[in-house]
Amino acid sequence: MSVPRFWRKQPQRYNIIGTKCETCGSHFYPPRTICPQCRRDGKIVDHKFRGTGKVVTFSIIRTASEPYDYEAPFPIAIIELDEGTRMTAPVVCDLDEMEIGMPVQATFRKIVADGDSGMIVYGTKFVPVK
Amino acid sequence: MVGIITYGAYIPRFRVKTEEIARVWGANGAEIAAGLGVMEKAVPDLDEDTLTMSVNAARFALDRRYVNPDEIGAIYVGSESHPYAVKPTAATVGEAIGATPVMTAADYEFACKAGTAGIQTCMGLVKSGMVKYGIAIGADVAQGAPGDALEYTAAAGGAAFVIGNEDVIAEINHTCSFTTDTPDFWRREGQDYPRHGGRFSGEPAYFKHIQGAARMMLEKMGTEPSDYDYAVFHQPNAKFPRNVAAMLGFTAEQIKPGLAVPRLGNTYSGAVPVGLSATLDIAKPGDRIFVTSYGSGSGSDAFDITVTDAIETLIDRKAAPSVEDLLNNKKYIDYAVYAKHKGKIVRAA
Ligand SMILES: [Zn+2]
Numbered sequence: 001m002s003v004p005r006f007w008r009k010q011p012q013r014y015n016i017i018g019t020k021c022e023t024c025g026s027h028f029y030p031p032r033t034i035c036p037q038c039r040r041d042g043k044i045v046d047h048k049f050r051g052t053g054k055v056v057t058f059s060i061i062r063t064a065s066e067p068y069d070y071e072a073p074f075p076i077a078i079i080e081l082d083e084g085t086r087m088t089a090p091v092v093c094d095l096d097e098m099e100i101g102m103p104v105q106a107t108f109r110k111i112v113a114d115g116d117s118g119m120i121v122y123g124t125k126f127v128p129v130k
Numbered sequence: 131m132v133g134i135i136t137y138g139a140y141i142p143r144f145r146v147k148t149e150e151i152a153r154v155w156g157a158n159g160a161e162i163a164a165g166l167g168v169m170e171k172a173v174p175d176l177d178e179d180t181l182t183m184s185v186n187a188a189r190f191a192l193d194r195r196y197v198n199p200d201e202i203g204a205i206y207v208g209s210e211s212h213p214y215a216v217k218p219t220a221a222t223v224g225e226a227i228g229a230t231p232v233m234t235a236a237d238y239e240f241a242c243k244a245g246t247a248g249i250q251t252c253m254g255l256v257k258s259g260m261v262k263y264g265i266a267i268g269a270d271v272a273q274g275a276p277g278d279a280l281e282y283t284a285a286a287g288g289a290a291f292v293i294g295n296e297d298v299i300a301e302i303n304h305t306c307s308f309t310t311d312t313p314d315f316w317r318r319e320g321q322d323y324p325r326h327g328g329r330f331s332g333e334p335a336y337f338k339h340i341q342g343a344a345r346m347m348l349e350k351m352g353t354e355p356s357d358y359d360y361a362v363f364h365q366p367n368a369k370f371p372r373n374v375a376a377m378l379g380f381t382a383e384q385i386k387p388g389l390a391v392p393r394l395g396n397t398y399s400g401a402v403p404v405g406l407s408a409t410l411d412i413a414k415p416g417d418r419i420f421v422t423s424y425g426s427g428s429g430s431d432a433f434d435i436t437v438t439d440a441i442e443t444l445i446d447r448k449a450a451p452s453v454e455d456l457l458n459n460k461k462y463i464d465y466a467v468y469a470k471h472k473g474k475i476v477r478a479a
Binding site: 070107120 | 175176177178179181182185186189213214222225226228451455459461470476477
């Protein structure tokens with residue numbers, strides 16, 4: 001794992017920071033620098049997503065590659081954020097709780113640790129809204 | 131006056147019952163649970179640690195009340211289970227809540243009272259005008275060696291407090307501390323589990339220091355235990371806080387809302403912060419809260435707190451889960467799964 005590469009992505013991993021087009025109101029995650037609708041007329045600014053949304057669809061990962069294998073089985077979902085863009089992220093819940101349309105919210109979790117002496121990577125996962 | 135601007139607690143959703151731990155070690159679970167007054171304890175998920183709980187507690191605090199992150203000038207995280215030996219938990223919390231880069235930060239350690247030490251530090255910075263807001267967090271993934279008495283109670287959880295000077299939801303009227311060098315509990319660098327000094331752990335440690343700080347507070351404020359609506363004491367089990375409350379003259383009713391340990395376990399640096407959060411969850415304007423933490427090694431921090439009208443007007447307590455909500459959101463696991471969650475067993479490479 002590359003420490004600098006991780007560090008550059010920290011803002012997007014810790015908080016869901018994307019962009020929005022002030023001209024047409026579209027939100028983008030991962031961040032876009034040009035609005036595909038407005039092109040040259042678009043005004044792109046940073047946007048911190050609220051972190052609430054719902055599950056559009058999901059898959060249960062039963063055989064994960066190292067170093068995620070010890071957490072399997074776990075769900076990975078496409079989540080539609082309330083502002084109106086989609087992202088892929090793990091959901092932390094019982095497998096039988098997973099449901100299309102389930103409201104979720106962002107939570108802060110450990111993503112992976114590089115052995116016993118390397119860096120610990122933190123980021124965003126989702127949990128069901130209780 | 132200096133006080134609490136907002137607060138938030140975090141408790142993982144997994145629980146293991148005292149009886150389940152006792153079953154593995156061939157002990158009498160019902161007897162141990164009754165003796166400790168601890169029925170079950172909170173266990174972190176595989177991807178949770180002191181840092182993730184600290185971030186989530188701080189975010190819950192900020193969900194209850196908007197605080198401009200640029201005005202947060204200090205963050206202190208008190209814990210004895212920081213994920214790194216060297217690399218501050220507090221800096222990552224700052225990044226995750228958008229308070230960086232114009233802020234100071236440090237990690238604290240004083241066994242179970244590092245969280246309240248952080249509250250005192252923030253009070254000093256706020257009162258002196260060095261910062262507008264400071265955040266103090268106490269959180270732990272408490273460690274207890276397999277088969278050790280501590281394993282029945284060592285739990286995971288924590289809480290965060292934003293400290294400031296204006297429009298506080300609870301004024302901190304006074305704080306004072308009582309500290310000595312007492313060898314009741316320690317963990318050397320590189321060791322996975324703490325050790326405790328057996329007979330040192332009760333009378334000359336917990337009871338002496340809590341009473342030392344608490345009596346100092348009552349004398350300084352000219353108050354009696356009956357002047358307070360609620361009291362929160364460090365809770366390594368349910369027996370110690372009940373006994374120390376009785377010794378000082380507080381009633382079982384006064385400590386009840388803040389006594390999370392029967393359903394939570396001992397969250398070390400998170401214990402008094404979670405207990406205070408649970409009390410703030412139900413407090414009304416004008417309520418007065420007496421708080422005394424305890425950290426082995428040893429010391430106690432006492433606080434005299436008065437809840438203001440702002441608790442009903444300037445924060446939305448329902449915007450984040452109450453301690454009761456967190457305690458009720460639970461899933462039981464057996465000892466084997468618990469051992470995996472705590473890293474006591476790992477898959478062979
Ligand atoms: Zn556009």
